[in-house]
Amino acid sequence: MKPFDLSRVCDPDCQRYDLSRPFVFREWRYASDGRIAVRVPAPGEADTPNDPAHPGKRPYPLIAVDVFGPVDFSRCDAALPVVDRWVACTWCYGTGRDQKECPTCSGAEVGCDTCFDRGEVAIDGSTCPKCLGKKRTTADRRIDGRLFAGWLLGIVYSVPGVRYERVPMAAAIGAAFRLQPLVFVGDGGLQGLLMPLDPNRGRAGG
Ligand SMILES: [Zn+2]
Numbered sequence: 747m748k749p750f751d752l753s754r755v756c757d758p759d760c761q762r763y764d765l766s767r768p769f770v771f772r773e774w775r776y777a778s779d780g781r782i783a784v785r786v787p788a789p790g791e792a793d794t795p796n797d798p799a800h801p802g803k804r805p806y807p808l809i810a811v812d813v814f815g816p817v818d819f820s821r822c823d824a825a826l827p828v829v830d831r832w833v834a835c836t837w838c839y840g841t842g843r844d845q846k847e848c849p850t851c852s853g854a855e856v857g858c859d860t861c862f863d864r865g866e867v868a869i870d871g872s873t874c875p876k877c878l879g880k881k882r883t884t885a886d887r888r889i890d891g892r893l894f895a896g897w898l899l900g901i902v903y904s905v906p907g908v909r910y911e912r913v914p915m916a917a918a919i920g921a922a923f924r925l926q927p928l929v930f931v932g933d934g935g936l937q938g939l940l941m942p943l944d945p946n947r948g949r950a951g952g
């Protein structure tokens with residue numbers, strides 16, 4: 747199995763921080779889109795400097811300190827629940843191809859014959875980074891009481907050798923409103939965190 751591709755969880759539209767590409771900080775390589783964060787060991791590699799293409803933004807070393815710092819990954823020994831329900835990939839609309847903002851309506855999603863009100867159109871020849879071209883992903887689902895977005899879970903499921911920290915049901919429900927993340931590991935020393943859907947906002951928090 748190929749190693750996990752960190753570029754799948756980057757965010758080209760990042761506002762405050764440059765999350766448009768993976769970056770190295772203190773010998774870990776990180777990637778995040780604000781909802782899912784992954785890191786792999788990068789021994790001996792120098793910290794990533796600012797990208798001149800994103801002036802005023804910076805790589806997000808706070809992920810290392812604030813987000814990953816307090817997490818104990820040593821209890822990730824459980825297999826993820828079997829996927830029991832699949833849906834068309836919500837990133838690529840089941841096309842299997844990566845999407846970009848519709849050039850006709852600029853994502854307005856109203857009365858557009860180019861994107862059929864999707865607000866996005868497929869990028870020719872490109873594979874969907876979320877479902878890897880499989881055109882489907884797991885439905886939104888609860889794991890130990892926390893609700894996770896299906897397309898983000900699909901990324902976690904695709905991590906080679908993935909194991910997660912099973913949380914007692916009562917503890918997970920009790921912490922639901924503090925957005926207790928899914929804590930997972932994978933082959934090659936990979937560590938990851940997935941934020942649950944915010945029950946108050948109806949989308950992935952972060
Ligand atoms: Zn459109």
Ligand SMILES: [Zn+2]
Pocket residue numbers: 835836837838839840841842843874875876877878879880881882
């Ligand atoms: Zn897809």
